[in-house]
Amino acid sequence: MNPSNLPPQQWPAEPRVTLGPWACEPPLDEESEAFRQSLRQFASKVMRPIGQELDRLSAEQVAAKGSRLYEFFAEYDKLGISQELLASLDDEQRAVMFPLLFEELGWGDAGLAISAATRMLPLYMAAKLGNSFVLKEYSEQLIGCWGITEPDHGSDSLDVSRQIFHAQGSYGRPNCVARISDGQLVINGQKSAWVSNGCIADLCVLYCAAETASGPDTQHGYCVVVPTNLPGVSRGRPLEKIGQRPLPQGELYFDNVKVSLDHILAGPDDYKRAVYAIHTDANLLMAATFTGVARSAYDHALAYAHERKQGGQPIIRHQDVARRLFHMLRKVEAAQALTRRVARFNNLSSVPALQAAMLAKVTATEHAFEVASDAIQMFGGNGLTREYPVEKIFRDARASMIEDGCNQILAIKGGYNLINQEWL
């Protein structure tokens, strides 16, 4: 129908569209919408209060048994988001559920969202890389972590294809190595202080170099699940940091740790594939989580702009404030749209694209940081105080631009992929 033929009375005087969490998205089906609503409830009633409380504690206090972090894990388990449930979803359902889950968890609290996600990683990777022994042997209630970066190798360790290396550069010695001896994998060395959940983990999905007769091979290593109660494993002190403080982080040390070969998820020939797989999923997870963080900052700013009066009017009535909110919403929506599109592409294609996940991660984390900074500005002086929520969101968002690969490094890797037009 040609809209110009409509009688004038059918046009509302002022079109009104309510922008909810689904501003520019088609409505979800009933099941997905119910899932989203239960997550939103959980994020607002459980995650936000616990996250705000943990943010003010020392890193030691957060990690200590009995802290509210463990209450969060117990409540999260009640949601029933198990490995079994994830495995039962078809690709279409997973493409919708995955970003929904992490958007809502990120909206609740970034550090807790990452802690919950990392907790599942060893078993998630065992399922992904087809290790049924690990899936049968270990419970989902155990706390997991991912150890890949090392004191001397941060960006390097995420770049097994060596795309970011300087022409005259070399990897140097790895800080952690593994070798097969007498039918067991023997691990020595340490992982960086940045291992999320490292200082509280029961299980680590460890990525490390292979020790060979001709020296360590850092491109063909081992991906192995290591229980941290084995003799020779020790943990570092929880790390104090600027943001995502409810997420405990710390080193893992390995002193002649022996683990049966059943625990290996990928050996030297498959190592690159295993790094690619976890990096791709982790970057998408970051994108969804920090889309939620961006939306949380925007929601706070919008509500405040309606409440706070200056010049005799709620500040949202001032033209520049409305303009700024528009740009904040634009960034949230762009992050969400790209993240969901990549989630769909990566869940439905035969080889998920790291390139696409990096596009989404860099976009969402940078938008989250910008929107959180704009939210502080919207709150004026109040934005700088701990009495209001936005300074915490700003600190949480700042860390995300380094987490799971500095955004600059991801962009270099992504840029190099364009040379050969390889969208992997």
Ligand SMILES: Cc1cc2nc3c(=O)[nH]c(=O)nc-3n(C[C@H](O)[C@H](O)[C@H](O)COP(=O)(O)OP(=O)(O)OC[C@H]3O[C@@H](n4cnc5c(N)ncnc54)[C@H](O)[C@@H]3O)c2cc1C
């Ligand atoms: C909140 C958070 C959670 C994390 N969780 C985990 C985890 O669970 N497990 C884990 O193993 N690690 C984890 N990390 C570590 C994270 O992956 C690393 O911090 C990240 O990869 C960067 O490494 P780096 O800190 O050693 O910095 P570096 O690699 O030392 O980089 C320092 C600077 O140099 C630049 N740079 C480095 N190489 C190049 C190059 N070739 N060209 C141009 N510039 C370069 C970088 O962009 C950066 O600005 C986490 C980090 C954070 C902040």
